[in-house]
Amino acid sequence: MIRNFDNEWFVLDTKNTTYAFRVIKTGQLEHLYYGEKIRIEEKEDLLCLAEQHAYAPGATANYTNEDRSFSLDDMRLEISTLGKSDLREPFIEVINSDGCRTSDFLFKSASVLDKKSEINTLPSSYIEYKEEGNETIDNKDIELQITLVDDYYKQKLILIYDVFYDKDVITKRAVFKNDGDSSISLLRLMSNQLDFATNDYTFTTFNGAWAREMQRNDRRLTAGKFVNSSRDGISSNKANPFVMIYKNGATENTGECYGINLVYSGNHYEACEVSAHYKLRFVHGISPDGFNFVIDANEEFETPESVMTYSKNGFNGMSQNMHRFVRENIVRGNWKNKIRPVLLNSWEAAYFDINESKLLKLAxxxxxxxxxxxxxxDGWFGKRDDDSCSLGDWYVNKKKLPNGLGSLAKKVNDLGLMFGIWVEPEMVSVDSDLYREHPDWAMDLKDKPHSEGRTQRILDLCNPDVVEYIISAMSDVFAGANISYVKWDMNRVFTDVYSKYLPAEKQGEVYHRYVIGLYKVMATLTEKFPDILFEGCASGGNRFDLGIISYFPQIWASDDTDCLYRVTCQTGYSYGYPLSTVSAHVSASPNHQTLRKSPLDTRFNVAAFGNFGYEINLCDLKKEELAIIKRQIETYKNWRDVFQFGSFYRGRRMLLHGEHTEYRNEDVFGHGNINEWTVVSKDKKAAVGMIIQALVEPNKQYEYFKPMGLDSDIKYHFTNESKRYNIKNFGDLINTASPVHIKQDSLLHNIIARHVTMPGECEDYVAYGSVLMNAGINLKQAFGGTGYDESVRYFQDLGSRMYFMEGE
Structure with missing residues (x-):
């Protein structure tokens, strides 16, 4: 709900939050409040929220000599500009035709709309309007547009606010219009500015690198500025665009927390600045680094959409808001609410060494x-035997697939399987027919050495001919076989950023125009092939953002499939992204990225929390391992609606070395050794929980599991899956029970292991949700070196358990 009091006071309400600002007498917008819902019935109720200014602070500048009671540098503002006394991070920066960088955008008008307006060049959130007879519901007072004007330079700045009432989400974006007679250079235009009265907050970012994405980092905000940004040309694994700002002292389930994200896949910028007067400013949008967009007379520029939510119920409360919003207002298309299939990807089973016979055997x-x-x-096209060639040549390698792509797809379909492929359409190899024919299509510098990444170059998506080529080439591939799934990869960062298509004065537009071109490609292909399940990938999570999710309903979270790392990675994603957007696979042991050995059960337990699959050579596995995998898949299928579309909650959290938070326990034992997850069905009648420990702690035999998100008044049947364990896991302790001595790893030991397994514990209880959530389940005693039978929990390094809760 949106309320406009006399074109002076504005209030935006969601189900549980309120956002308010006003127009001050000089025409700027003063931010008043964003937080837990407050009761506002008339404008007089808002008076106490306005800051009281009598004299401007010393050594500051006044906006105008006619009123010396305040300085913009000491006010909470909706947007800030350069040159008019606010010396903090600006919302907008323009170089005008006369070279001046001062801007002065003042209130002109406001309008409230009952439908969400569209963004012309970028994806954004959407609302599905519901018809009830002749009445349209859930679409009253959805959008507020505030028009600000710089009269001197004849420029407009339109601030657009959209309210998603039931999700407790508000989105913000801006449109700049040049109504003057001359071109200007836009150096910065943010999507969101949020000013806080104090700096009693912590700024949380999710950083990392290849194979180490989404590591949570917390920084208590004091004097100065902290920036989270990408210069990679993509949203980046180094700094995801999702961030949190929380009141110091907040926890997973208590305290004030703001979550903020950007519907954008290029360079982004999030900055928290604490002023000299202890106020906190947050700005969020396209990164100004390397950005210089020329806006000609009567043209405009629109920013991507910033998504923000608030919860008084800690990080989990904030995450629930974000998850619902992403699932229902970002993800779209035929696969939005459709169960995702269990897949096997050939990459770690064969890498480039594929052929039809090998693939069909694996299928x-x-x-x-x-x-x-x-x-x-990878490896099915051109002459692709390694990563040095053939990107851009999207025709089948007949040596590997002599009967073509369509024939292979049919043979896979005849086995009763859907068929999917890998592509990397945004790239070109120098050793390719495409590059030899169109070297001008690559983004590089003429006659200068190129800083290569993965022996490939980036196609210039600023060029409409390149955009059309990719659409045409991919359309031919997707239509040439019965393809049900496409993994769309992007394996390098930007270097030598230069478009041969654009003139010199527009080279500062390359990063953004690339993203616009990419979105045109994705929009066209997803509309043309609506039944294909597209999965985004960029060397794993190097482009995991709401822009990609607007077209592709899921993204490969990381090239690192090590289950211990994936706990931290998938936990990181869970703060801002629902499980239905995160893909996770079971892979080999030792893991190909870390060489860590891990139990097959734990690899499954971690990967099941998302869009599930395998990345392993099944043809090399033992019968016992294949039997375990078959049971795992049966378990996942029985519960996948909960896994993919349930509400996810974080419990106790494992903290690994190298990850920095205020709550960090440097000792791997204790708090930082255990991680708990729970995912609950929409009707709360079913839930799955998981507990994992990093290392065994000597003589620590007792553990508990405390699920979250259940219905307090539903009685649940709480169980675990029955397991049996290889007796070799107990080493030469077998001799404490054997009448004859058995040498460890001997032939006799192996023979016994094929016929004798050790029983696992059974957890079987009936309890109300209130009992499970508040008291928890005391689990069976863990092995502590003093004895073992079916009443003892075998819980080794990287040990885990999955628990099932069904409402009665």
């Missing part, structure tokens, strides 16, 4: 264990 093994979708990864 047959996949079908035998219950896989539903077989994916052929």
């Amino acid at each position: 047959k093994a996949s079908k035998d264990v219950g896989i539903e979708l077989f994916v052929m990864d």
Whole structure:
């Protein structure tokens, strides 16, 4: 709900939050409040929220000599400009035709709309309007547009606020219009500015690198400025655009927390600045680094959409708001609410060494264990035997697939499997027919050495001919076989950023125009092939953002499939992204990225929390391992609606070395050794929980599991899955029970292990949700070196358990 009191006071309400600002007498917008919902019935109720100014602070400048009671540098503002006494991070920066950088945008008008307006060049959130007879519901007072004007330079700045009432989400964006007679240079235009009265907050970012995405970092905000940004040309694994700002002392379930994200896939910028007067400013939008957009007379520029939510119920409360919003207002298309198939990807099973015979053998093994979708990864096109060639040549390698792509897809379909492929359409290899024919299509510098990444170059998506080529080439591939799934990869960062298509004065537009071109490609292909399940990827999570999710409903979270790392990675994603957007696979042990050995059960337990699959050579596994995988897939299928579309909650959290938070326990034992997750069905009648420990702690035999998000008044049947364990896991302790001595790893030891397994513990309780959430379940005693039977929990390094809760 949006209320406008006399074109002076504005209030935006969601179900549980209120956002308010006003127009001050000099025409700027003063931010008043954003937080827990407050009762406002008339403008007089807002008077106490306005800051009281009598004299401006010393050594500051006044906006005008006619009123010396305040300085903009000491006010909470909706937007800030350069040159008019506010010396903090600006919202907008313009170089006018006379070279001046001072801007002065003042209130002109306001309008309230009952429908959300569209962004012309970028994806954004959307609302599905519901019809009830002749009445349209849930679309009253959805959008507020505030028009600000700089009369001197004849420029407009339109601030657009959209309210998603039930999600407790408000989105913000801006449109700049040049109504003057001359071109100007836009150096910065943010999507969101949020000013706080104090600096009693912590800024949380999610940083990392390849194979180490989404590591949570917390910084208590004191004097100065902290920036989280990307210069990679993509949203980046170094600094995801999702961030949190929380009141110091907040926890997973208590305290004030703001979550903010950007619907954008390029360079982004999030800055928190604490002023000399202890006020906190947050700005969020396209990164100004390397950005210089020329706006000609009568042209405009629109920013991506910033998404923000508030919860008084800590990080989990904030995450629930974000998850619902992303699932229902960002993800779209035929796969929005459709169950995702269990897949097997050929990459770690074969890498580039593929051929039709090998792939069909792997597909047959996949079908035998219950896989539903077989994916052929890199190596199927051009003369691609390694990563040095053929990107851009999207025709089948007939040496590997002599009967073509369509024939292979049909043979896979005949096994009862869907068929998927890998592509990397935004790239070109120098050793390719495409590059030899169109070297001008690559983004590089003429006659200068190129700073190469993965022996490939980036196609110039500023060029409409390149955009049309990618659409045409991919359309031919997707239409040439019965393809049900596409993994869309992007494996390098930007270097030598230069478009041969654009003139010199527009080279500062390359980063943004690339993103616009990319979105045109994705929009066209997803509309043309609505039944294909597209999965985004950029060397894993190097472009995991709401822009990509607007077209592709899921993204490969990381190239690192190590289950211990994935706990931290997937926990990181969970703060801002729902499980239905995160893809996770079971891979080999030792892991290909870390060489860490881990139990097959734990690899499954972690990967099941998301869009699930395998990245492993099934043809090389033992019968016992294949039987375990078959049971895992059966378990996942029985519960995947909960896994993919349930509400996810974080419990106790594992903290690994190298990850920095205020709550960090440097000792791996204790708090930082245990991680708990719970995912709960929409009707709260079913839930799955998982507990994992990093290392065994000697003589620590007792543990508990405390699920979250259940219905307090529903009685649940709480169980675990029955397991049996290889007796070799107990080493030469077998001799404490054997009448004859058995040498560890001997032939006799191996023979016994094939016939004798050790029983696992059974957890079987009936309890109300209030009992499970508040008191928790005291789990069976763990092995502590004093004895073992079916009443003891075998919980080794990287040990984990999955628990099932069904409402009665």
